[in-house]
Amino acid sequence: MAEKITSLQVAERAGVSQSAVSRVFTPGASVSKKTEDKVRKAAAELGYRPNVLARAMVSGKSRIIGLVVAYLDNYFYPEALEILSNDLQERGYHVLVFMASQTAGNIDGVVEEILDYQVDGIVTASVAMSSDLSQRCAQAKVPVVHFNRFQDGDGVSFVTSDNFQGGRELAQFLVAGEHKKIAYIAGWEGASTQRDREAGFRAGLDEFGQKLFAREVGEFDVDHARAAAHAMFNVDANDRPDAVFVANDYMAFAVMDELRFGLDLKIPDDVSVVGFDDVPPAAWRAYDLTTMRQRANLMVAETVETLMAHIENPSSAKTRKISIAAPLIVRGSARLPKNWPPVKG
């Protein structure tokens, strides 16, 4: 009943020094073939594996990345988490998950906890942290990347979709589709994604000679979104929008349900609906939602690259502020412009 095999026990069995064992398990260390063989043999027999924590203590590298995430009910996040975890795993890192509710104090507390684990880096998914805390991370030399959140300031990196341009394109698309009463259902107003999407949407409408016909707030929450849809559409047919951009897909599904089943409207005949994210259910036939695709794989790849750059090069790596183009995914939930798709050239 072997309990806990240490490098020392392996060393004894192999008849070498303990450091020899360490070197065998340290990529790029100098060991002779002969020693290596002896050590590997002894290690295999004993079932030895290096203790990552002990290694972390002395090397200062834990190979743990802390992930702060507020909720997993918007299916964009599970998707991102899966990709992130896989990407990091390939590089020998692992994700330590910290759930944090939206309130700022809580998040700061959670980040402190993360730091206690001596993580090599932190990814915050859709949560903001105080600049105070950002500084603590900076001085602890732990790189932070904000995923799907724009964050102002010097020392902070982030990766987002180009939410502004995404909103703008949606406006263009709806105007081209000859909608005349275009509305917006907002997400939680504290979120940069919400702000940027709305700003871009408004800018686009403006650019194409329209302005917002109606606006409600859905808070990135299903119940709020449903209520917002009800308030917006349960009115005289004349006062009813003929198109609505819902700030993310997750809310858009609730809105579509309310429109179709609550108010008996036809999509897209009576009203066009567009969303943002392109989470898997958007492609399900029951919704078939026209939306902007957040390219989770690219976003994660940039997040990981940024992290690695800082980890491998703590001093010289620059903070990155990355914005990734979101392609318009045209499906059936919004009336198409005439002559769609546009012919190139």
Place this chain on the structure above:
Amino acid sequence: MAEKITSLQVAERAGVSQSAVSRVFTPGASVSKKTEDKVRKAAAELGYRPNVLARAMVSGKSRIIGLVVAYLDNYFYPEALEILSNDLQERGYHVLVFMASQTAGNIDGVVEEILDYQVDGIVTASVAMSSDLSQRCAQAKVPVVHFNRFQDGDGVSFVTSDNFQGGRELAQFLVAGEHKKIAYIAGWEGASTQRDREAGFRAGLDEFGQKLFAREVGEFDVDHARAAAHAMFNVDANDRPDAVFVANDYMAFAVMDELRFGLDLKIPDDVSVVGFDDVPPAAWRAYDLTTMRQRANLMVAETVETLMAHIENPSSAKTRKISIAAPLIVRGSARLPKNWPPVKG
């Protein structure tokens, strides 16, 4: 620019010994109020926080729980993960995520990696591991709980829904609804959830005087499920099932889409559909799926309890094999039995 504050620095500033500092941060250690105050003050000024890894080394408790999960696209898992992470966080533990694909070799490798982190426990979500590996965990004294997976053998704990009884109830419900041609679309046959649900379903049909009218395999995969539905229903009306139990909700959505949009069938008029899991989209009006609810919160609670029992009491804690009743959630995707709901008494 403070870099890394150690207990020693705090001790010096507070004018006490390093062990005094340690004791202040060790619940239940004996320190005088006076020392504690001095230490806390110094710690606060320096921004000191104990290094969890160093603590883990000496105490042997990392307060990390390893989670192995194969995929996050069945939305039951993100839900469970969120609850698990929150539950553990409240007890001072955190979740280290390991993604593993379904193949056995891979999973064993992943579990080895987990062990390297000196985790205090392991949760496997819907993946099986070799009994070989189970033994390694046992001898490393790391408790393992299989979540949503039945596992045979002595040393292993698991928590599942009562999948057999769930399948049986679904059969009963469909028979009571006067369906005469009841079919089944299976999940991945390597999964105990699949096996138990099917066995229960067949047992139920048998019990109520019917047998399976048709069967296809969906592999817990959307594309397979869609193809299975097509193969099963794209036939003469007489040969077409009038009800189908799809082994989980995730596949059921694809099946419903195929039936409605691919084959122009009405649900539940032409065919009843029931699923298993009760993931959030099952409640969305567009699907409104009758299904068995997996009570994620209860399942997670039992998982955590089992883990804690073993961690706090390594020798005496017994392995637990827990099966949680899954209630039938009746919605609109299946024709109701006459006189529904049944009157009690």
Place this chain on the structure above:
DNA sequence: ATGAAAGCGCTAACAA
């Protein structure tokens, strides 16, 4: 109640 001292299992100089 407190300090001194001994490690937890490992890596990283430094010599040899």
Place this chain on the structure above:
DNA sequence: TTGTTAGCGCTTTCAT
């Protein structure tokens, strides 16, 4: 290439 030595930051006896 290899062994020796010195810690990483902490908890935990053991004295006092």
